[in-house]
Amino acid sequence: MPSLSILSTLLSLALSRTALAASGADWRSRTIYQIVTDRFARTDGSTTAACDTGTGDYCGGSWQGIIDQLDYVQNMGFDAIWISPVTQQLDGLTADGAAYHGYWQTNIDAVNQHFGSASDIQNLAAELHSRNMYFMVDIVVNHYAWSGAPDTVDYSTFGPFNNQNYFHSYCAIDFNDISNTTQIEQCWMGDTIVPLPDLKTEVQNVSSVWNSWIGDLVSNYSIDGLRIDSLMEVNTGFWSGFQQNAGVYSLGEVYNGDSTFVCGYQDYVPGVFNYAMYFPMIAAFQSTTGSIGDLANMIDTIKSCPDTSMLGTFSENHDQPRFASLNSDMSLAKNIIAFTMLTDGIPVIYQGQEQHFVGTGGGSTPYNREALWLSGYNTEAELYTHVTQLNAARHAAINADDTYTTTQNSHIYYDYTNLAMRKGDMVTVVTNVGSTGSNYTLDIPSGYAANTGVTELLTCDTLTTSSNGTLTVPISAGLPRVYYPTASLSGSDVCTSSSKKLKRSRHFRLAAES
Numbered sequence: 001m002p003s004l005s006i007l008s009t010l011l012s013l014a015l016s017r018t019a020l021a022a023s024g025a026d027w028r029s030r031t032i033y034q035i036v037t038d039r040f041a042r043t044d045g046s047t048t049a050a051c052d053t054g055t056g057d058y059c060g061g062s063w064q065g066i067i068d069q070l071d072y073v074q075n076m077g078f079d080a081i082w083i084s085p086v087t088q089q090l091d092g093l094t095a096d097g098a099a100y101h102g103y104w105q106t107n108i109d110a111v112n113q114h115f116g117s118a119s120d121i122q123n124l125a126a127e128l129h130s131r132n133m134y135f136m137v138d139i140v141v142n143h144y145a146w147s148g149a150p151d152t153v154d155y156s157t158f159g160p161f162n163n164q165n166y167f168h169s170y171c172a173i174d175f176n177d178i179s180n181t182t183q184i185e186q187c188w189m190g191d192t193i194v195p196l197p198d199l200k201t202e203v204q205n206v207s208s209v210w211n212s213w214i215g216d217l218v219s220n221y222s223i224d225g226l227r228i229d230s231l232m233e234v235n236t237g238f239w240s241g242f243q244q245n246a247g248v249y250s251l252g253e254v255y256n257g258d259s260t261f262v263c264g265y266q267d268y269v270p271g272v273f274n275y276a277m278y279f280p281m282i283a284a285f286q287s288t289t290g291s292i293g294d295l296a297n298m299i300d301t302i303k304s305c306p307d308t309s310m311l312g313t314f315s316e317n318h319d320q321p322r323f324a325s326l327n328s329d330m331s332l333a334k335n336i337i338a339f340t341m342l343t344d345g346i347p348v349i350y351q352g353q354e355q356h357f358v359g360t361g362g363g364s365t366p367y368n369r370e371a372l373w374l375s376g377y378n379t380e381a382e383l384y385t386h387v388t389q390l391n392a393a394r395h396a397a398i399n400a401d402d403t404y405t406t407t408q409n410s411h412i413y414y415d416y417t418n419l420a421m422r423k424g425d426m427v428t429v430v431t432n433v434g435s436t437g438s439n440y441t442l443d444i445p446s447g448y449a450a451n452t453g454v455t456e457l458l459t460c461d462t463l464t465t466s467s468n469g470t471l472t473v474p475i476s477a478g479l480p481r482v483y484y485p486t487a488s489l490s491g492s493d494v495c496t497s498s499s500k501k502l503k504r505s506r507h508f509r510l511a512a513e514s
């Protein structure tokens with residue numbers, strides 16, 4: 001019975017793919033550190049090599065460099081990284097800069113040699129997996145790139161889409177008219193210096209190439225998840241076949257502040273970046289006049305997304321201004337990071353956010369892509385410690401409660417400058433008064449039972465709720481507060497006597513070494 005044996009071979013192939021691939025459910029409990037490969041770490045380990053963000057040329061980061069600096073990422077508590085696209089790119093330095101970011105591909109069957117070799121990517125995956133970390137790779141399906149006017153594109157130089165008939169004819173995309181789906185999906189991104197020829201993803205001779213390519217990419221490099229660039233610029237009908245062939249979780253970019261619009265794409269891919277939350281978040285924490293009410297409203301609105309636990313929640317990325325360029329106050333930075341990591345979704349922290357980078361020269365793209373090595377990989381930085389504590393807090397909640405990630409966050413109190421929210425048993429209080437704010441207390445209707453002992457996970461201070469469950473939260477210097485029932489922390493290494501002992505012994509060890 002040959003058909004049966006074919007069937008069983010197919011079945012075992014499918015099973016082995018499933019065993020390797022990480023689904024959305026596997027990703028929910030992870031936190032992702034976003035790496036711009038060219039700007040994270042060099043093979044020579046330099047912490048001084050200059051990087052001129054304004055010119056936009058390659059600065060020398062590599063896949064081997066990432067391997068060498070994984071302690072820096074893992075010791076902050078991250079268990080996944082997202083790296084730049086790996087495909088071969090447009091050569092040379094244009095007036096728009098070079099293709100160091102990876103969004104200007106010319107051949108998807110070759111890797112970007114500026115970053116190393118295919119075996120370096122495989123080594124990176126192996127190193128990540130040996131640390132129980134996930135590997136997410138950025139991919140671009142929507143477009144290729146060309147240096148020169150749109151009517152001068154030599155399609156024969158592209159691989160494998162080496163014919164004009166694979167591409168839509170030129171028109172400039174108009175982002176002010178997203179209601180015209182046809183032009184969003186078929187017109188070209190980029191500009192007339194580097195136009196981005198737009199693939200006919202709706203025709204079978206294009207989609208079938210992508211479908212087999214993504215299966216190969218995922219298996220060649222043991223990829224656990226994908227970040228999908230320019231998701232809404234591709235026809236929605238393309239994604240189900242692609243997603244099936246990928247077999248892993250994916251997180252797509254839909255640059256829009258409307259939650260219904262953004263989350264609508266969860267009908268096609270498991271995850272999207274939570275741009276709907278991003279805008280009110282940035283506004284709320286930027287200054288005391290930022291609207292906390294709008295942020296609270298978005299916590300409500302986002303609940304109707306198909307799956308809030310699979311959204312990618314972020315407050316910085318390579319396309320948005322550094323938060324510190326909007327307001328450099330350290331307490332505000334701590335609040336927005338606490339909100340990012342403890343609200344719904346999979347937290348994504350952009351490299352350099354933990355070093356309080358400001359994007360010197362302008363704050364926005366391309367200045368927000370500083371070389372991380374210039375920080376000296378400082379693990380004593382205030383925000384590095386803060387992110388580490390928040391990762392530990394989130395892990396403690398997940399360990400104590402396997403419904404934590406899928407339990408939706410709710411606001412339980414807010415006023416003009418403060419917001420308290422509860423997700424599972426975690427109560428987070430954030431404020432935008434900043435580090436010069438006065439000291440005060442807030443009576444929060446915590447939802448905890450009367451006389452519950454809780455621990456503040458950033459200071460390890462303890463509190464007890466009142467006889468009606470109110471938590472009287474002391475705010476000082478505008479710092480965020482994160483509470484969890486003390487009794488539920490016993491199995492964790494957060495604020496327990498064993499973790500204090502651990503810190504003390506580390507202190508003694510350091511003292512002894514000096």
Ligand SMILES: *[C@@H]1O[C@H](CO)[C@@H](O)[C@H](O)[C@H]1NC(C)=O
Nearest residue numbers: 163164165166203204205206
């Ligand atoms: C791919 O298919 C489309 C529509 O079926 C066709 O117009 C186009 O010429 C084909 N492309 C190539 C390169 O053959």
Ligand SMILES: *[C@@H]1O[C@H](CO)[C@@H](O)[C@H](O)[C@H]1NC(C)=O
Nearest residue numbers: 171180181182183184186187
């Ligand atoms: C949508 O945009 C395309 C391309 O610019 C244009 O040809 C078409 O007329 C537009 N459709 C509508 C309904 O505006």
Ligand SMILES: *[C@@H]1O[C@H](CO)[C@@H](O)[C@H](O)[C@H]1NC(C)=O
Nearest residue numbers: 108109213214216217218220
């Ligand atoms: C996967 O590896 C095979 C064998 O080395 C190679 O032919 C193919 O181009 C690779 N595909 C991708 C997408 O990396």
Ligand SMILES: *[C@@H]1O[C@H](CO)[C@@H](O)[C@H](O)[C@H]1NC(C)=O
Nearest residue numbers: 443465466467468469470472
């Ligand atoms: C609960 O107790 C606090 C003091 O512990 C008090 O300020 C508050 O008014 C009480 N709330 C209710 C609803 O009784």
Ligand SMILES: *[C@@H]1O[C@H](CO)[C@@H](O)[C@H](O)[C@H]1NC(C)=O
Nearest residue numbers: 436437438439440475476477
């Ligand atoms: C606020 O409280 C902190 C300690 O909790 C103290 O160090 C600081 O001086 C106080 N600030 C003001 C303005 O009273």
